[in-house]
Amino acid sequence: MNDVITTEALAKHYGRVHAVDGLDLQVRRGEIYGFLGRNGAGKTTTIRMLLGLIKPTSGTVRVFGEPIGTDQEWLRRVGFLVESATAYPNLAVRENLELHRRLTGAAHSATETVIERLGLTEYADRRAGRLSLGNKQRLSLARALLHSPELLILDEPANALDPAGIVEVRGLLRELANSGVTVFMSSHILAEVAHLADRIGIVHDGRLVEEASRNELAARARAYVRDSFTADEREQALLTADLERYFLARTGDTDPKEL
Numbered sequence: 001m002n003d004v005i006t007t008e009a010l011a012k013h014y015g016r017v018h019a020v021d022g023l024d025l026q027v028r029r030g031e032i033y034g035f036l037g038r039n040g041a042g043k044t045t046t047i048r049m050l051l052g053l054i055k056p057t058s059g060t061v062r063v064f065g066e067p068i069g070t071d072q073e074w075l076r077r078v079g080f081l082v083e084s085a086t087a088y089p090n091l092a093v094r095e096n097l098e099l100h101r102r103l104t105g106a107a108h109s110a111t112e113t114v115i116e117r118l119g120l121t122e123y124a125d126r127r128a129g130r131l132s133l134g135n136k137q138r139l140s141l142a143r144a145l146l147h148s149p150e151l152l153i154l155d156e157p158a159n160a161l162d163p164a165g166i167v168e169v170r171g172l173l174r175e176l177a178n179s180g181v182t183v184f185m186s187s188h189i190l191a192e193v194a195h196l197a198d199r200i201g202i203v204h205d206g207r208l209v210e211e212a213s214r215n216e217l218a219a220r221a222r223a224y225v226r227d228s229f230t231a232d233e234r235e236q237a238l239l240t241a242d243l244e245r246y247f248l249a250r251t252g253d254t255d256p257k258e259l
């Protein structure tokens with residue numbers, strides 16, 4: 001059993017709104033799966049069902065090969081970040097993490113390790129409520145990672161991060177995947193998953209409309225753009241990417257080649 005997440009005909013209906021509408025997903029061990037869709041496509045609703053926070057209208061969810069049920073043991077093996085960053089605003093970064101460490105029974109050293117890993121060292125004693133949005137997001141990611149989960153379920157992990165932060169988080173997720181952690185991440189921005197995900201599933205109106213490896217999807221996209229856009233339009237798109245690289249080169253020490 002190599003699938004870490006499997007859903008079959010998964011659906012969630014809110015009256016007439018079919019937020020998720022017959023979703024078959026297989027996320028393999030050790031891969032980074034990019035779950036890509038526009039606003040309202042059904043990403044968060046899917047993630048809520050994967051975590052057992054809401055009940056499907058129909059269909060099944062299996063995590064680590066087992067249906068998610070009343071036994072919450074499997075949740076210990078999962079790290080998650082759902083919607084916007086959350087933390088106790090009046091507790092310091094370190095205190096927030098320490099609390100989570102105790103709750104999850106993670107090793108003593110885990111708090112300092114994630115503080116360093118997420119670049120939060122200089123903010124460790126600052127109250128979470130006073131952090132910038134980007135650092136709040138780092139704190140949420142730190143909390144998701146603290147107990148060394150085997151599976152990370154991340155809803156829009158790059159939210160609020162600046163381009164340099166996105167590159168850093170991307171490096172971190174790649175490192176984790178290389179060490180065997182499975183990552184399921186949602187996004188509405190292709191660029192965010194295009195350089196990172198091993199496989200990409202495109203969700204629209206609660207259904208999977210396309211699923212492919214990154215290379216396959218890139219090849220399909222190139223063929224589509226070549227056939228459907230003028231040379232000028234293609235040049236405009238390249239200009240945006242070049243400007244982003246130039247911006248990174250001028251404003252920090254992130255290597256624009258990592259983009």
Ligand SMILES: Nc1ncnc2c1ncn2[C@@H]1O[C@H](COP(=O)(O)OP(=O)(O)OP(=O)(O)O)[C@@H](O)[C@H]1O
Binds near residue numbers: 039040046
């Ligand atoms: N509790 C709810 N009651 C009614 N409709 C809901 C509820 N939750 C989600 N929806 C609807 O289901 C659809 C999918 O929402 P969902 O939040 O899963 O999308 P999303 O892909 O995560 O979008 P976003 O990127 O904007 O967060 C939307 O039309 C949304 O309005």
